[in-house]
Amino acid sequence: MTSPTRATAAEAPPRGLPPAAAWLLSVACGLAVANVYYSQPLLDLIAADYGIDPATIGLVGTLTQTGYALGLLLLVPLGDRVNRRTLTTAQLGLSVLALAAVALAPSAPLMLAAMAAVGVLAVVAQVVVAYAASLAAPADRGRVVGTVTSGIVVGILLARTVAGTIGDLAGWRAVYVVSAVATGAMALAVAVVLPAERHRPSAPTGQTARTARISYPRLIGSVFTLFAEEPVLRARAVLALLTFTSITVLLTPMVLPLAAPPFSLSHTQIGLFGLAGAAGALGAGRAGRQADRGRAEHTAGIGLLAMLAAWIPAALLPRSVWWLVLAMVVIDYGLQSVHVVNQHLLYQVRPEAQSRLTAGYMLLYSAGCAAGAIGSTVVYEHWGWTAVCLLGAATSLAALLYWLARKQN
Numbered sequence: 262m263t264s265p266t267r268a269t270a271a272e273a274p275p276r277g278l279p280p281a282a283a284w285l286l287s288v289a290c291g292l293a294v295a296n297v298y299y300s301q302p303l304l305d306l307i308a309a310d311y312g313i314d315p316a317t318i319g320l321v322g323t324l325t326q327t328g329y330a331l332g333l334l335l336l337v338p339l340g341d342r343v344n345r346r347t348l349t350t351a352q353l354g355l356s357v358l359a360l361a362a363v364a365l366a367p368s369a370p371l372m373l374a375a376m377a378a379v380g381v382l383a384v385v386a387q388v389v390v391a392y393a394a395s396l397a398a399p400a401d402r403g404r405v406v407g408t409v410t411s412g413i414v415v416g417i418l419l420a421r422t423v424a425g426t427i428g429d430l431a432g433w434r435a436v437y438v439v440s441a442v443a444t445g446a447m448a449l450a451v452a453v454v455l456p457a458e459r460h461r462p463s464a465p466t467g468q469t470a471r472t473a474r475i476s477y478p479r480l481i482g483s484v485f486t487l488f489a490e491e492p493v494l495r496a497r498a499v500l501a502l503l504t505f506t507s508i509t510v511l512l513t514p515m516v517l518p519l520a521a522p523p524f525s526l527s528h529t530q531i532g533l534f535g536l537a538g539a540a541g542a543l544g545a546g547r548a549g550r551q552a553d554r555g556r557a558e559h560t561a562g563i564g565l566l567a568m569l570a571a572w573i574p575a576a577l578l579p580r581s582v583w584w585l586v587l588a589m590v591v592i593d594y595g596l597q598s599v600h601v602v603n604q605h606l607l608y609q610v611r612p613e614a615q616s617r618l619t620a621g622y623m624l625l626y627s628a629g630c631a632a633g634a635i636g637s638t639v640v641y642e643h644w645g646w647t648a649v650c651l652l653g654a655a656t657s658l659a660a661l662l663y664w665l666a667r668k669q670n
Contacts, residue, residue, distance in 0.1 A: 407549020
């Protein structure tokens, strides 16, 4: 018979995730998600290397993003069934192979296939967020999620700058060699430094056992079942759809007015705008701390207002590029505030389904990014930058009104 002391120790909640470990996971997320965006400033170099038509080279981004969406559905839910440290280490290790395959690909078809694999495996960033949340003490979970999420933001925003700089100095293949080395080092660090999950936090034992026994097809299908069962997931996923549509409306076409007269900025100079957006990542840490103090919805409301207000300086871009810098800081601050609050609230709903909740939430996030990219490009082509700003502001307003309607119900 198990002694009371031993039983108590086995059921004790986790002691929490040290700040240094949280920052390590944050860097892991940044490295992983950056792999999806490295190609964007390198497309002309890649096209020239393989002799690909400029109109066709866009397949690189399409396949990478498609791979990412597939990974969200097919890999992220596994975090509810297997040990997340093992899953994280395995995905990082496989990412090294995929990145090396990109760097060494002798032909365009092999390069495109490797790019798709890079996208699939980049979803390790979402596995890591759930992993960090499971290791965090309940009272500190918001701060931990905010810290780790900030790595994703910085990775997305700085990927273009890093890739453009390395590409100019050593060629586009060098970007993927450097990333492969860094990702390999991170896989080793995660395996050696971070603890394994001892249990799912606050998950009833019966539910945990049922999740461990569920078949893989049913595990994937349950991602969609959760949408029907959990109102919190539906609400937060809709907010993700609208807010990520809004920011993508800003980020996707901004290269067009910046590269054209009167600014005529180079690709390297345009890439530096990512540094401005990275400053907005500070919103992630603040939002996590506020959520831990019970001010989650208040923080989300401020974030949504900030995203709406950001379109005022964005519309002033024709007067000065500094207005766009301000807009990027404000809109990213708002986005990260909303995003961290969303994740914080999701992880309180079904502890045994954290990875599947993340997968469902991020699927609508990806849909928002796709909608924003397509919509803003079409609008800019036909009606110009002012119309793009009106589209972004309308999307941000829709997100705010949706949040207000839910809050009143």
